C-alpha cells in the first residue's frame with residue numbers, strides 16, 4: 052500500500068502572496084481556501100518580523116508555524132499538532148528556534164560597514180516609523196511592527212552599492228536584496244530555515260511522505276526554492292520574472308503575484 056502523502060507550502064509574502072502595491076492577497080483566496088480545506092500547512096516565510104507576520108497570520112486565519120526575517124527565526128505554536136522538537140526559547144506562545152545573529156550585533160556591524168565603505172547607508176535603526184511607513188507604503192502602526200527587528204536589518208544605499216558585498220563578507224555576515232531593501236543578517240537564509248522546519252514535520256509525521264513546495268518572487272527566495280521539492284516563481288508586476296532565480300524544474304506562474312500564487316497552488320493541490 053503506498054504511503055500517505057502530505058504537502059507543506061512555504062511562501063514568501065511581499066510580491067508573492069501579497070501584491071507588490073497594496074499588500075493584498077484577495078486574488079489568492081481560492082487557493083488559500085483549498086489549502087485550509089485539505090489542512091495543508093501554509094508556512095509564511097518572509098523578510099518581515101515576527102510581529103508583522105503574526106498580524107498577517109491573524110488576517111489570513113493561519114495557525115501554522117512561520118519563518119521570520121529571511122530565515123532568522125522559526126516560530127512554532129506551542130503544542131502544534133503534538134509535535135516534539137528542540138527549541139531555543141519560548142516567546143509569546145511559540146517555540147522559537149533562533150538561527151540568526153542578534154539584532155544589536157547587526158546594528159553595530161552595519162555601522163562598521165558604513166564606515167569601511169563610505170557608502171550612504173540608512174538602516175531601519177536610523178529611521179523613525181514615519182520614514183519606514185513612507186518608504187514601504189505600510190501604515191504607521193505596521194511600520195512600527197516592521198521596526199521590531201530580531202535577526203535582520205533592512206537598509207537602503209544611496210547610489211551605487213560599490214564594495215558593499217565585500218565589506219559584508221569580510222565581517223562574516225550575509226546580505227540579500229528583497230523587493231525594496233538590502234538586508235543585513237547573520238549567516239542565515241530562507242533555505243536553512245525551510246530545511247529545518249521541513250525536517251521537524253518529517254520527524255513528527257512517521258510513515259507520511261512529506262512533499263515541500265516553495266513560492267517566491269525574488270533573489271532572497273532562491274535558497275528557499277532550492278530547499279523544496281517543488282519550486283514556484285511568481286511573475287513580477289512588470290511582467291518579468293526575477294532572472295537571478297534559477298532552480299531545476301522551476302515552475303513560473305502565468306499571472307502576477309497573488310494571482311499567480313493562486314493558480315499555481317490550486318493546480319498543484321486540486
Ligand SMILES: [Mg+2]
Pocket residue numbers: 063064065066067229230267268269
Ligand atoms: Mg518577495
